[in-house]
């Protein structure tokens with residue numbers, strides 16, 4: 001699946017990995033639909049994408065608000081959407097025992113239910129048009145638990161269950177699904193992560209700061225999206241934890257109890 005002349009809806013396009021992927025794809029003469037809540041940031045990304053040669057429609061909406069998701073879909077329902085790439089999401093920095101259920105729910109509303117609502121609204125449109133490619137952004141902590149990330153990790157695990165089921169149900173409808181599994185990528189995710197008050201953590205974590213750049217990540221992601229890989233791991237040495245969890249679980253149990261939370 002080449003990007004050229006395809007209509008590609010990208011959420012989380014105002015910042016970090018989603019923005020870098022939008023900018024990378026815009027070099028291939030695509031028709032982009034870009035989303036996020038921050039309208040100013042969205043316009044800036046759109047301007048650069050247009051300079052790179054792609055057409056752009058900006059559709060700002062809040063993944064945590066079902067009505068906002070529905071309104072966004074109605075804005076683009078007349079388009080033939082070839083690809084839906086989900087990057088919108090929010091992380092967490094708080095211990096289980098300090099985190100009120102309202103914060104757990106907020107993280108699920110954005111990362112899981114918002115993503116699912118958008119997917120369910122776009123799926124029939126894609127099926128009607130003969131199929132399409134969906135990509136959802138999980139995380140390495142969608143493959144194992146991690147301190148200070150309980151609801152975030154759980155929301156990403158949930159995405160695996162949902163999207164693997166969607167893929168299995170819809171092979172006959174020519175719906176292809178890629179699950180992106182980033183390790184640490186240097187973005188503002190830790191700044192926007194929710195603390196135990198449901199407020200932004202507001203700090204660039206040391207580990208985050210040492211991560212792969214979003215531009216490098218976007219190049220790797222785009223190469224693998226073109227090939228419609230079912231799982232796309234992207235990151236640095238931290239990816240080794242995925243293999244340790246799978247093949248040497250005892251070592252993972254030991255290491256995960258020693259990991260510095262930030």
Ligand SMILES: NC(=O)c1ccc[n+]([C@@H]2O[C@H](COP(=O)([O-])OP(=O)(O)OC[C@H]3O[C@@H](n4cnc5c(N)ncnc54)[C@H](OP(=O)(O)O)[C@@H]3O)[C@@H](O)[C@H]2O)c1
Nearest residue numbers: 012014015016017036037038062063088089139184185187
């Ligand atoms: N960076 C990493 O190390 C890492 C690792 C694993 C997975 N990920 C995943 O990668 C994806 C992108 O994260 P990032 O690192 O690029 O972080 P980021 O720079 O904070 O970007 C997050 C994006 O999600 C959007 N977003 C957040 N809440 C939203 C809401 N309620 N409604 C609509 N859009 C919302 C933001 O846009 P607005 O603020 O404009 O709404 C922004 O465009 C996320 O799903 C994240 O979980 C990141």
